[in-house]
Amino acid sequence: MEYREVSEIRDGMRIDWDVPVEMEDGLVLRADVYRPNEDGRFPVIMTYGPYGKWLHFEDLYSDQWLRMCAEHPDVPADSSNKYQNWEVVDPEKWVPDGYAVVRVDSRGAGRSPGVLDLWSLRETQDFYYCIEWAAGQPWSNGKIGLNGISYYAMNQWQAAALQPPHLVAICVWEGAADYYRDMSHHGGIYCTFADTWFPKQVIPLQYGKGTKGYRSRMHGDWVCGPETLTEEELGAKRRDFAADCFANALASDEYWR
Numbered sequence: 001m002e003y004r005e006v007s008e009i010r011d012g013m014r015i016d017w018d019v020p021v022e023m024e025d026g027l028v029l030r031a032d033v034y035r036p037n038e039d040g041r042f043p044v045i046m047t048y049g050p051y052g053k054w055l056h057f058e059d060l061y062s063d064q065w066l067r068m069c070a071e072h073p074d075v076p077a078d079s080s081n082k083y084q085n086w087e088v089v090d091p092e093k094w095v096p097d098g099y100a101v102v103r104v105d106s107r108g109a110g111r112s113p114g115v116l117d118l119w120s121l122r123e124t125q126d127f128y129y130c131i132e133w134a135a136g137q138p139w140s141n142g143k144i145g146l147n148g149i150s151y152y153a154m155n156q157w158q159a160a161a162l163q164p165p166h167l168v169a170i171c172v173w174e175g176a177a178d179y180y181r182d183m184s185h186h187g188g189i190y191c192t193f194a195d196t197w198f199p200k201q202v203i204p205l206q207y208g209k210g211t212k213g214y215r216s217r218m219h220g221d222w223v224c225g226p227e228t229l230t231e232e233e234l235g236a237k238r239r240d241f242a243a244d245c246f247a248n249a250l251a252s253d254e255y256w257r
Contacts, residue, residue, distance in 0.1 A: 001226045003030065003111065004219070009037050011080055013095045017219070018111055021104065021133050023126055030111035031130070033139070034083070034091035035100040041141040042100040044134045047088045047148045048127045048155060050109035050118065052205040054216035054223045057084040060204070082218060087149035087173075100139055104130050105207070108237055110224055113207050116238035118198075119155065119179070127159040135166035145169040208234050 003018040016033040023029065032053050035042060051060075058065040065084075069076050076084075079092040091101040107126055108116030117123060135142045144166050146156045153175025160170050176182030184191055204213065210228025215221070229237070 003226060004221050011082065011092060013037060013091060021130055023129050027107065027114050029104055029107060029126060029130065031102055031104040033100060033102050034095050035139050036095055036098060042098055042139060043143045043145065044100045044102055044140050045089055045094055045145050045147050046102040046104065046131065046134060047146070047152045048104040048106055048130055049148070049152045050106045050116065050202050050205060051086050051151070052110040052214070052223045053085060053103040053105050054110065054218055054221065055085065055205065055214055056217045057086050059214060059217065060201070061086055087152050089147055102134055108207050109205055110207060116206055118202070119158070123155065124158040124162060127155055128162045128164050131159065131164040131167050142166050143168045145171065147171040149173040150175065206234055206238060208237065
C-alpha cells in the first residue's frame with residue numbers, strides 16, 4: 001500500500017500530494033496542499049469532504065461541467081482546469097493571489113481510510129483537527145478560512161460550532177444549517193434526496209474502491225486508493241446514510257438531536 005507523498009512544482013504552484021494528517025485517535029487522513037512556489041506563510045482556504053480530492057469535476061459530473069462552462073465561461077477562463085474539483089475552489093485562481101489551498105479527503109472517503117459516517121460528530125472533530133493542523137504548518141500564517149458548496153458548506157457550520165482557535169472565516173454556499181428542516185424533512189415531509197445521492201455520489205468515492213474506482217486525470221493515480229477492498233469490506237466500513245440517518249434523523253442520532 002503506497003501513498004503519493006510527493007511535492008512537485010506544477011502550473012506555477014507547489015503541490016504537496018497525500019500529505020498525512022494524524023487525528024487524535026491515531027487515524028491518518030490525507031490532504032493535498034496547493035501553495036505559492038516561494039518561501040512564506042500564507043492564509044489557508046480549506047475544504048474537508050467525501051467527494052474525492054483527486055476526482056476531476058467533469059469525470060462524475062459531466063453534464064454539470066458542460067452547462068457551467070457554457071453558461072458561466074468566466075469560471076473555466078484563465079485556468080488550465082486540471083485541478084477543478086466538485087464544489088470547491090480552483091487553486092489556479094487562488095494560489096497566485098497568495099493563498100494556500102488545502103483539500104482533505106474526509107474519513108472513509110477518497111484517499112483517507114476509516115469508517116464513512118457522514119456529517120457525524122467524528123467528522124466534525126476531524127475537521128477541527130485539520131484546521132488546527134494547517135494552522136501549525138510552516139507554509140501557513142495561522143489564519144484558516146473555509147469555503148465550499150453544499151456538503152462542503154454544511155460541515156463548515158458544524159466545524160465552526162466547535163470554535164477552532166485558528167478558524168477566522170467561513171464562506172457557506174448553499175449549506176443547510178438545520179438537519180431536519182433543511183435536509184431530511186422539508187416542512188415535515190420526508191425528502192428522498194439521500195436515496196439517490198448517497199449511492200451515486202458518495203459510495204463511488206469511498207476509500208478502498210481502489211482499482212475498481214476512478215483514476216485521477218491530475219496524475220493517473222487511484223482516486224480512492226491505494227487499497228482495493230472487497231464489497232463486503234467496503235460495506236463494513238460505512239454507515240448506511242440513506243436508511244439510518246435521513247429516515248430516522250432525529251430518532252436515531254443523538255448528535256443531531
